[in-house]
Amino acid sequence: SQQGEEDPQALSIQEGENATMNCSYKTSINNLQWYRQNSGRGLVHLILIRSNEREKHSGRLRVTLDTSKKSSSLLITASRAADTASYFCATDAGSARQLTFGSGTQLTVLP
Amino acid sequence: EADIYQTPRYLVIGTGKKITLECSQTMGHDKMYWYQQDPGMELHLIHYSYGVNSTEKGDLSSESTVSRIRTEHFPLTLESARPSHTSQYLCASSEFRPTDTQYFGPGTRLTVL
Numbered sequence: 001s002q003q004g005e006e007d008p009q010a011l012s013i014q015e016g017e018n019a020t021m022n023c024s025y026k027t028s029i030n031n032l033q034w035y036r037q038n039s040g041r042g043l044v045h046l047i048l049i050r051s052n053e054r055e056k057h058s059g060r061l062r063v064t065l066d067t068s069k070k071s072s073s074l075l076i077t078a079s080r081a082a083d084t085a086s087y088f089c090a091t092d093a094g095s096a097r098q099l100t101f102g103s104g105t106q107l108t109v110l111p
Numbered sequence: 112e113a114d115i116y117q118t119p120r121y122l123v124i125g126t127g128k129k130i131t132l133e134c135s136q137t138m139g140h141d142k143m144y145w146y147q148q149d150p151g152m153e154l155h156l157i158h159y160s161y162g163v164n165s166t167e168k169g170d171l172s173s174e175s176t177v178s179r180i181r182t183e184h185f186p187l188t189l190e191s192a193r194p195s196h197t198s199q200y201l202c203a204s205s206e207f208r209p210t211d212t213q214y215f216g217p218g219t220r221l222t223v224l
Contacts, residue, residue, distance in 0.1 A: 033212070042115075042201050042215030043154075088154070090213075098144075098169070099213065101154040 004032075004089045004102030012108040019076040021105040023089030024069075030092045032065060033099070034074050037086045046074075046087075081111045114138050117202050117216035124192055125224050132187045132219045134202030143185040144213065146201040147171060154201065160185055192223040 007022045023032070031050045035043040049056045049065045049072065056063045062075040076083055086106050090099040115136040124130055136143065141162040146154040146169075156169030160179040174196070175189050185204075189196055199220050203213040 035215075040218070040220070042117075042203070042217050043213075044215070045212045048212065086151075098156055098159065100170075101146075103153040104151070106151065 004091050004100060006087070006089060006102045006105040008105060009103070010106040010108070012110065013079060015079060015081055015109055015111050017079055019079050019083070019107055019109070021074045021087050021107070023072045023074070023102055025072075025089075025091050025093075025102075026070065027093045029067075032063075032072050032092070033090045034061075034063060034072075035088045035090060035101075037088065037104070039085070043088065076107075079107075079109045081109050083107060084109050115202060115204055115214050115216040117200075117219050119219060120217060121220050121222075123222045123224065126191075126193055128192050128223075130189050130192055130221070132200055132202075132221070134185045134187070134216055135183050136185075136202075136204045136214070136216075137183060138204060138206070138214065139182065140204035140206050140214070141182065142205040142207075143179070144203045144205075145169075145175075145177060145185070145187050146203065147173065148199045148201055148218075150199070158187065192221075194223045197221060197223050 004025045033048045034046045037043045047058050060077045065072045086104040088104045090101045118133045143160045145158040148154045155171035157173040158177040199218050201218045202216040205211045205213045
């Protein structure tokens with residue numbers, strides 16, 4: 001099964017609310033990345049957090065990493081309709097040579 | 112938007128046809144990748160390349176083949192398309208390590224009838 005699993009699979013909120021998505025993984029990692037994918041498009045990199053970091057911010061995005069629980073969360077504050085997309089976590093698992101992507105969270109922000 | 116391009120964006124083709132999906136990037140990246148993604152599902156790595164004349168198979172078995180004759184170009188070929196090949200194909204590249212930030216093209220949605 002895949003290294004990263006996102007939770008929830010789908011999330012629907014009102015504009016202005018905060019959205020939180022979680023990612024769990026199985027093995028030790030060097031870093032964890034979050035990507036966004038608009039419908040029918042490629043992925044866009046949002047943020048990378050290294051295994052020795054616990055929290056990182058970028059604009060309205062806040063990412064946390066808990067290596068003891070093998071989990072990460074992505075928080076989008078003050079969501080906008082334009083944030084509607086699928087969000088994927090991707091892990092760099094130690095000696096693995098490639099990124100492994102999770103199954104994604106489909107976020108819908110209602111205007 | 113990243114400087115990585117895929118053509119065609121959509122392709123509907125009959126069973127048994129040979130197809131080539133094109134991917135080009137103008138960022139000078141050595142590392143390039145092909146992923147397969149079914150709607151609403153995770154990405155599966157099917158091929159990657161570390162540079163010119165380097166190609167490797169990914170985690171997901173695929174009947175496709177790739178070539179890397181030029182740094183900027185990484186085409187994927189299916190010799191005989193089948194309905195089971197219907198999917199979205201995403202091309203990506205990265206600058207240094209494969210686990211660095213990857214830049215994705217817009218994807219090719221392939222339907223095999």
